[in-house]
Amino acid sequence: MRKNLLKKMFALTLSSVMAISVLYGCGKEAEEPSTTINKADLTPQEYYGVDSWDAVEYEVAKEDHYRNYYEVFVYSFADSDGDGIGDIQGLISKLDYIEEMGFNGIWLMPIMPSGTYHKYDVDDYYDIDSKYGTLEDYTDLIDACHSRNINVIIDLVFNHTSSSHEWFTTACNYYKSLGAGEEPDFEECPYANYYNFAKTEDVKGKSTYSKISGSEYSYEGMFWSGMPDLNLDNPLVRAEIEDVVDFWINLGTDGFRLDAVKEYFSGHKTKNLEVLDWFETYIRSVKEDAFVVGEVWEPYSSIKSYYNSGFESFFDYGYGNNSGYIITNINTRNGLALSEKLEKTEKGYFESNPNMVNSPFLSNHDTGRIAGFCNYDENRIKLAGAINQIMSGCSFVYYGEELGMTGSGKDENKRAPMAWTSYKSGYGITVGPTAMDSDIVNQFGALDTQEKDIDSIYWYYRKMLHIRRTYEEIAKGSTTSIDAGDKEICAISKEYNGETMYILCNFGEEEKTITLSKDTYAYEKLIEYLVTNTDNEVKLNGDSITIPAYGIAFLK
Incomplete structure (x- = not known):
């Protein structure tokens, strides 16, 4: 080795x-x-320099949902025309980088026209925001991705629209035209029933409602007044959403990320499950192999119940963010607790939906960066990234996570420019959201710096993603916890299609030697390992495995 x-x-x-x-x-x-x-x-x-490693990456079928996804905020990712705002052509220019890293899926945050920088309030479901490009640019992106066997899913926001959306402005103008005490006629103006409108006197004191100026009516906006909530009980609204799905699928889109699922009917899980069942049924009728993942920012028990809808995938919020199982157990060096949690949650999800594909992640556009979660300890940052990649399902990585980018506090800081170079100018460099703090420093360096250092976070992620793409049992296998006799060791087995792999992760700050009986666990050799510093190595001597601090051994 x-x-x-x-x-x-x-x-x-x-x-x-x-x-x-x-x-x-x-x-x-x-x-x-x-x-x-x-x-x-x-x-x-x-x-x-691993001359003993002759394994090659397995071939991923186009319809295979077990992929490694890269979340991209187009605004801050790569600029092609020099205006400081990322765009689709800029993203296309970076596809070689994304493919080289080992990602074979891209999740695009909202790309439809919107008046906000984040674009989670849609003005028009049938176009691309002009700052990002055109529909022709989008189809160019799809073609370029598919030629690399990269699938593309996009954010689909239908809990609400923008207050500038034509449906909403038409409805508001109609309500303003009503006389005192006059009731709306939905046949005369169907859009008047596209949102959750109510007489202002009937919703007095409800903070989620905003008054329509010059009218007796108010409307619901769970997030803020600029995002009026759609009435998902209305069949006409669902028909509109189905048309939107058709449009983007016909452009070659491979699936969707559904935003704010639990707010479709806030506080009414049963109704939310019914919406998911409707959407799942419809998408399968249009594109059987579409991949759809839902955002339910809830703990394990709640996500488990959401899987009862038959919906295929949800982000696994129990493991993400700074309070999730991964960061918590790494920071407390409790590997055994994490291995037990991995087995329990996976089995629980499968009990609710035997066809589920989990979607683990560490951070996204709504959370701080993992560098901060790990107190900027490079060893723990790397280990956390690896744990995310040994979980079963479809792994998600937020752009810049592979560089240890920083950003916390207000949302704009979490969506800072991709750190392509050490310079703040040049091709691809974006300026980021205008309200972003000016003192954000990427202390591990930009890509052009990390490429030169084989011990960088960048190279660690590349190796880690390659290992995941080489052994199918990592993403697709069923997980079983193993008590290795030391709580600082996270030990699991992954079994898939008659193959079993054993993965041992050292959460400790010192080298560990663990005995794992070959008679009991039926492995033959150390097939690969990950270390946070390439001066170190994992050693297998008989049944004894020596793992450096924060190292990971893969046995088979």
């Missing part, structure tokens, strides 16, 4: 081409190559 391998990389050009100084043999350093090497042509073995 490797030891002190590939410790030096140097920049070749201002593009993504790098030259790598590879170290081979028994601690001897080879001469630097006289010819340049395109890193895109190198295998992970060459990246890390």
Whole structure:
């Protein structure tokens, strides 16, 4: 196995081409190559000097939902035209990077026209925001992604619209036209029943309602007055949503992320489940292999009950954010507790829906960055990222997480510009949301810096994602907790299609030697490992496994 391998990389050009100084043999350093090497042509073995690793990534079918997704906020990701705002053509220019990292799915935060920077209040469901580009740009993106076997899902926001949406403005004008005491006629103005309107006197004191100026009526907006809630009990509204789904599916979209699921009918889970059942049934009738994931910001027990709807996937909020199981147990060094939780929650979800595909994540656009969760400890940042990737299902990574980007507090800070270079100008660089704090510092460096350091968070993520894409049992296997005799060890087995893998993660700050009987667990060898510093290595001697602090062993 490797030891002190590939410790030096140097920049070749201002593009993504790098030259790598590879170290081979028994601690001897080879001469630097006289010819340049395109890193895109190198295998992970060459990246890390692992000459014993001959496994290749398994082929992922187009309809396979077990993918590694990369969440992209287009506004802050990559700018192609120099206006400082990210756009679709900028994203297209970075697809090689996304593919090279090991992602084969992209989740786009809202891209439809909107007056806000985040675009979660839609003005028009049938277009692209002009700041991002055109529908032609979008189809170019779809074609470019599909040529790389990258699936694309987009945010679909139908809990509410923008207060500037034509449906809403037409309805408000109608209510203003009504005389004193006059009731609305929904046949005369169908849009008057597209939202949750009520007489102001009937909703007096309800903070979620806002008055229509010049009218006796008010409307519900759970998030704020600029986001009026749609009336999802209305069949006409559902028909509109179905038309929107048809439109985007016909453009080649592979699925959707459903925003604010539990607020469809706030406080009424049964009605929310019925909406999900309707949507799941409809999407399957249009595109049987569409992938749809729902946002239910709730703990395990609630998400488990949402799976009773038959809906395929939800984000696993129990594991995400700074209070989730991953960060909590890493920070308290309780690996055993996490392994037990992994088994329990997975089994619970399958009890509710045997066809579910879990969607674990660490952070997203609504949370702080994981660097802050881990108190900027690079070892813990790497380990947290790895735990997310050994979970079964469809893993999600928020853009910049692979660089240890920072950002907390107000939402704009969590959506800062992608750190492509150490400079704040140049192709692809965005300026970020205008209300973002000006003192956000990415202390682990930008991509152009981390590419030169084989021990960077960037290279760790690349290796980790490659391992996930090499062994199907990681994403698709059933998880069983193993008590390795040390609570700082998170040990699990992953079984899929007759194959079993054992994964041991050291949550401790010191090297650990663990005995795992080959007779009991039927593994033959150490097939791969992850370490936070490439000076270290995992060693297998008989039944004894020595794992450095924060290291991970993969046995089979």
